[in-house]
Amino acid sequence: MKEKLAVAVLGASGRMGSEAVAAVEAAEDMELVAALGRTDPLETLVSAGARCMVDLTVPDSTEANVRFAVEHGIHAVVGTTGWDAGRLARLQELLQASPGTGVLIAPNFALGSVLATAFAAKAARYFESVELIELHHPDKVDAPSGTAVRTASLIAQAREEAGVAPSPDATTKELPGARGAEVNGVHVHSVRLRGLVAHQEVLLGGPGEQLTIRHDSFDRASFMPGVLLGLRQVAEHPGLTVGLDGYLNLND
Amino acid sequence: MKEKLAVAVLGASGRMGSEAVAAVEAAEDMELVAALGRTDPLETLVSAGARCMVDLTVPDSTEANVRFAVEHGIHAVVGTTGWDAGRLARLQELLQASPGTGVLIAPNFALGSVLATAFAAKAARYFESVELIELHHPDKVDAPSGTAVRTASLIAQAREEAGVAPSPDATTKELPGARGAEVNGVHVHSVRLRGLVAHQEVLLGGPGEQLTIRHDSFDRASFMPGVLLGLRQVAEHPGLTVGLDGYLNLND
Amino acid sequence: MKEKLAVAVLGASGRMGSEAVAAVEAAEDMELVAALGRTDPLETLVSAGARCMVDLTVPDSTEANVRFAVEHGIHAVVGTTGWDAGRLARLQELLQASPGTGVLIAPNFALGSVLATAFAAKAARYFESVELIELHHPDKVDAPSGTAVRTASLIAQAREEAGVAPSPDATTKELPGARGAEVNGVHVHSVRLRGLVAHQEVLLGGPGEQLTIRHDSFDRASFMPGVLLGLRQVAEHPGLTVGLDGYLNLND
Amino acid sequence: MKEKLAVAVLGASGRMGSEAVAAVEAAEDMELVAALGRTDPLETLVSAGARCMVDLTVPDSTEANVRFAVEHGIHAVVGTTGWDAGRLARLQELLQASPGTGVLIAPNFALGSVLATAFAAKAARYFESVELIELHHPDKVDAPSGTAVRTASLIAQAREEAGVAPSPDATTKELPGARGAEVNGVHVHSVRLRGLVAHQEVLLGGPGEQLTIRHDSFDRASFMPGVLLGLRQVAEHPGLTVGLDGYLNLND
Structure with missing residues (x-):
């Protein structure tokens, strides 16, 4: 034994x-x-x-x-x-x-969070577009979350190293804030909603397809x-x- | 016959x-x-x-x-x-x-879009928090979409008529744009991603629960x-x- | 006062x-x-x-x-x-x-659950297809959940009253159980996953569009x-x- | 040049x-x-x-x-x-x-599909529970899809090699099919809905958290x-x- x-x-x-x-x-x-x-x-x-x-x-x-x-x-x-x-x-x-x-x-x-970030950085080299949505309870004081900023930075770095162009965006008429915050060129959106704990979604898009990597943290x-x-x-x-x-x- | x-x-x-x-x-x-x-x-x-x-x-x-x-x-x-x-x-x-x-x-x-907007306005009276995410292809020039602005306005109106307080939000430290645009007090986030067509998600949150109403428009x-x-x-x-x-x- | x-x-x-x-x-x-x-x-x-x-x-x-x-x-x-x-x-x-x-x-x-069921029944008259996915913690003994059975029954009743045909399904080669359980003709899928509490998603589909109504119950x-x-x-x-x-x- | x-x-x-x-x-x-x-x-x-x-x-x-x-x-x-x-x-x-x-x-x-399968197999070693939902248009004749069967097999193999126990499941009272099909012990659910093309979601769950890897294929x-x-x-x-x-x- x-x-x-x-x-x-x-x-x-x-x-x-x-x-x-x-x-x-x-x-x-x-x-x-x-x-x-x-x-x-x-x-x-x-x-x-x-x-x-x-x-x-x-x-x-x-x-x-x-x-x-x-x-x-x-x-x-x-x-x-x-x-x-x-x-x-x-x-x-x-x-x-x-x-x-x-x-x-x-x-x-959180294993799921660590894996989600690692997968997102790996995948980001292969898609034309990438954006990030993080969702938390409304008592959180910072936006975006630290994890979201870190994920976006790793994604930006992976894309730069692979020579991927910035995500396309034809927006010319924007209500301030609609397109989110930019972290090293990656758009990040922060949702605050009663009932939620800590959630993050990386959206990757190419012609005719989307890859979504989402992590939900429900409790400690x-x-x-x-x-x-x-x-x-x-x-x-x-x-x-x-x-x-x-x-x-x-x-x- | x-x-x-x-x-x-x-x-x-x-x-x-x-x-x-x-x-x-x-x-x-x-x-x-x-x-x-x-x-x-x-x-x-x-x-x-x-x-x-x-x-x-x-x-x-x-x-x-x-x-x-x-x-x-x-x-x-x-x-x-x-x-x-x-x-x-x-x-x-x-x-x-x-x-x-x-x-x-x-x-x-689009029946689904019309229903989604109607349901969102009805439900918004019963939840502490509500936010809206719309997602479109990256060739779109306006953000948020017209449908999102209209949905957010109807939600805001329904909440005002029912005497519901604004969605809580403790954010004090924000990277500009992270919390999205505000349409009559409703936060709206616009994602632009290659591969997408036209999609909208209304997120409603209360203690311990979330209601999500999503519409995907894949083609004409x-x-x-x-x-x-x-x-x-x-x-x-x-x-x-x-x-x-x-x-x-x-x-x- | x-x-x-x-x-x-x-x-x-x-x-x-x-x-x-x-x-x-x-x-x-x-x-x-x-x-x-x-x-x-x-x-x-x-x-x-x-x-x-x-x-x-x-x-x-x-x-x-x-x-x-x-x-x-x-x-x-x-x-x-x-x-x-x-x-x-x-x-x-x-x-x-x-x-x-x-x-x-x-x-x-749960307001969100009650609203989700009511909306699903209303919407089900207008879509060619409807299916239901419920997701719970793995200690649950019954599948589908009682709420899912009730929702599916109300959907089936609404479609029957409106004269809507059954959801189309060309499946001829099925691994047993793949297409879920049938509740009055509505397909219901039960997921059991550690970490989850109680969640339900009604998927409604028509040509080129999808309407999704999801409820998440995170705690009592x-x-x-x-x-x-x-x-x-x-x-x-x-x-x-x-x-x-x-x-x-x-x-x- | x-x-x-x-x-x-x-x-x-x-x-x-x-x-x-x-x-x-x-x-x-x-x-x-x-x-x-x-x-x-x-x-x-x-x-x-x-x-x-x-x-x-x-x-x-x-x-x-x-x-x-x-x-x-x-x-x-x-x-x-x-x-x-x-x-x-x-x-x-x-x-x-x-x-x-x-x-x-x-x-x-489809890069997203290939990546989703690879990530799912890697992650499956670290979670107590894993299930798979694939969603397609209703003209498809086989259920589950070939991609879903292949993904489930790779997940099952990765878990076996890592010595991970089967996903827990306390179901004792089941409407036939509710828990889906089993592919090498992995539960797979097949949704058929008008409007959809080809979509797949791998759900991984551990105490207090969920990791979701989803691929949407919208067109050729x-x-x-x-x-x-x-x-x-x-x-x-x-x-x-x-x-x-x-x-x-x-x-x-």
């Missing part, structure tokens, strides 16, 4: 953290050996025998948490934001001294399969990986 | 007109008694024994065509644009002298069922009717 | 009931005067001064609850199932002795606007009304 | 062939040097100086056409059906004697970008390639 993976959850009392605690406990191939809140000492990771940890804390503490893990050979999966270029560079340096340890920093754990549970996948694979990916797509076999 | 309906087509050599000729010829309950081009005399309508006619000509000639029909007791179904308030008023007056004659002036013969053939329905019913609707929805039993 | 509506909730400790308690408390034009659990005496309705009540209990007790309300001139909105023909007939009889009292029995309080909160609408209007609809659509002004 | 690609079209008077003739003539980087009908001699390919050809003929003649091309060092893009295992084996053998010549045999030239024009892409790249892919996805850089 295969040994269970010894997992620690940091930020265990937060919203995401408590979901992660439940998900790890429910996973047959994992054992939850530690669930740390804000005031618990990091040494518990070692004493509890954690082989890997998932950090779902806050930007202020995530760097210290991950450095402690790497220094003790504990693989780390990180969902906390705040990892700017300086932090990433310092982490890279630290990892050189611990070449067998893996760290995954993932801005997005959607992040857990990605967290578990990260924990299962982080030991096999020593060094730093940014983005869950680095663990998905999209090129098979 | 029921007598066939004697139908004349005006503008028979145009794109819409030639489709109408084919549709009337294919209809088992109709007989095409005249197909008039630009230079054919209107008197043919009488000599051919037309009971009703469909006008698919141009704004310059449609008023004279319809007046001729009404003066001769021939019912008229009109798809030509250009019927402003003055023309409609003169037609109303003329119809008072011919109380048994019916005229239908329809800016849109979509107007013909509406034209035939108009021809079949125009005799039963004496006087002037504006909009095909006047012939649809939406209130049963 | 307008007096608040005095509302009682029966079944207040159940899942639906506790949502209703919260919704009534949050409504500015209502006052929650009683929240009754299984063992609380119905007399509380009277002593608390309830003007109307909503019954969200169980099939075994709903009839006695509603009869008590009617006998005391309290209007009733009923979401509990189990109202067969016999119960409805007895209730009709009772209401004749209390002509000013209103009762609404609604199998479905979707029932509350319908419950509140029922409570606000029940006093104005004396007698028995079955179905929330009886309160929606779909024929304006 | 770059030399134009000298292209021949075989089957030029057929429906697909005449579209290809127009597409090649419209392509700025190509020159149409021959357009052969049923009775034109294959020798024209040589005398016209064709560098590559596209075969859009009939199963009876395609093998001879392609063999002639390979024997004369002309690259071939083939859309004709009828290439069974025996034909493919004989072609492989012939190509060994002409190692610089490329042949692409593509059952489907959708095949031409794939034909042109094949002609542009066939010289760089010596030997036999089956399936247009072999030319798409899906693994970048």
Whole structure:
């Protein structure tokens, strides 16, 4: 019988953290050996025998948490934001001294969202037109969403590298805003509707055909399969990986 | 056996007109008694024994065509644009002298489009949020489409009459255009994509639910069922009717 | 200032009931005067001064609850199932002795779902083809859903009354089940997918066009606007009304 | 200035062939040097100086056409059906004697369709549930479509290789056909609706999220970008390639 993976959850009392605690406990191939809140000492990771940890804390503490893990050979999966270029560079340096340890920093754990973005960027080279619609609940303050801006940027980059012309558009008479926002030349439309959570649709069009790639996020549970996948694979990916797509076999 | 309906087509050599000729010829309950081009005399309508006619000509000639029909007791179904308030008023007056004659002036013969707009206006009173997305081929010069502007206006009117508050929107940080154009307070987004024809989606949202009403127009053939329905019913609707929805039993 | 509506909730400790308690408390034009659990005496309705009540209990007790309300001139909105023909007939009889009292029995309080079904039935008379897709979570035991069967039946009835031919279908070579189940001649397809809640799509097609009416139910909160609408209007609809659509002004 | 690609079209008077003739003539980087009908001699390919050809003929003649091309060092893009295992084996053998010549045999030239299938197979390893809906015009005789059966088979294979359990399904009470057809354990639903052309939707679901990959084929024009892409790249892919996805850089 295969040994269970010894997992620690940091930020265990937060919203995401408590979901992660439940998900790890429910996973047959994992054992939850530690669930740390804000005031618990990091040494518990070692004493509890954690082989890997998932950090779902806050930007202020995530760097210290991950450095402690790497220094003790504990693989780390990180969902906390705040990892700017300086932090990433310092982490890279630290990892050189611990070449067998893996760290995954993932801005997005929803598998469907990660796949949708990757597919959209791949497909965008082959279509004359591409636009993006993102739909969220009406309490969201920014438009477009961060994910939409990132997807549009990747699409724009893929098209530029492939030498694809801008999407055609004969509009000469426009009510302001009708054609959406432009992110690197890609039109992005933001819908805000009560009842919705987080949804995104990439529309690709060529003569006589359309390809639509849509992701619907209905609730926070959607992040857990990605967290578990990260924990299962982080030991096999020593060094730093940014983005869950680095663990998905999209090129098979 | 029921007598066939004697139908004349005006503008028979145009794109819409030639489709109408084919549709009337294919209809088992109709007989095409005249197909008039630009230079054919209107008197043919009488000599051919037309009971009703469909006008698919141009704004310059449609008023004279319809007046001729009404003066001769021939019912008229009109798809030509250009019927402003003055023309409609003169037609109303003329119809008072011919109380048994019916005229239908329809800016849109696509049954699905007419129904979608009617349903959207009815439903908009019951939802906290409503937005509109219209999608067309990239050779279209105006954004939003005329149909979208009209639908949004009807939705806004229905909500105002019912005392519904504006759709909630917490956006404070917006890339210009992301939230679309506003038509009487209703957000409208215009997508332009190669491969598409003419499509419209009304999104209505309330706590925990969404209602979506979508119409896809794939080609000009979509107007013909509406034209035939108009021809079949125009005799039963004496006087002037504006909009095909006047012939649809939406209130049963 | 307008007096608040005095509302009682029966079944207040159940899942639906506790949502209703919260919704009534949050409504500015209502006052929650009683929240009754299984063992609380119905007399509380009277002593608390309830003007109307909503019954969200169980099939075994709903009839006695509603009869008590009617006998005391309290209007009733009923979401509990189990109202067969016999119960409805007895209730009709009772209401004749209390002509000013209103009762609404609604199998479905989701406004979007009720509207979607009503619109689909209206539209189905005007399209050559109609099919239905319902999508639910994979723990559902029946396929198709009850709502889908009801919608398909209403569509079939509307088409029959309008003399519309069956949807065309040239299929001669079918893998068993590919074309779905048939409900009175209407094809119904049931999708079961992890992540979904309850969704239904009616597809209507004619030459060159498609009309799609889709309802998404994301969570139980979707029932509350319908419950509140029922409570606000029940006093104005004396007698028995079955179905929330009886309160929606779909024929304006 | 770059030399134009000298292209021949075989089957030029057929429906697909005449579209290809127009597409090649419209392509700025190509020159149409021959357009052969049923009775034109294959020798024209040589005398016209064709560098590559596209075969859009009939199963009876395609093998001879392609063999002639390979024997004369002309690259071939083939859309004709009828290439069974025996034909493919004989072609492989012939190509060994002409190692610089490329042949692409593509059952489907719609880029969006090819990409949709490839993405669906990749994604299917990461989701608990997957189902497939295909929608076509009602004159289609087979259900499900060939493309749907092929997509479902590839999905089933990808899931089996990744050790993914079958999609969960608690259905115990089913109206026959409601849950669709099963292709290697994947549920497939076939909708037939007037107005539609050819459409396919792969639905993938996990806890709290859904990924949808949809392809719409509106008309035959959708095949031409794939034909042109094949002609542009066939010289760089010596030997036999089956399936247009072999030319798409899906693994970048």
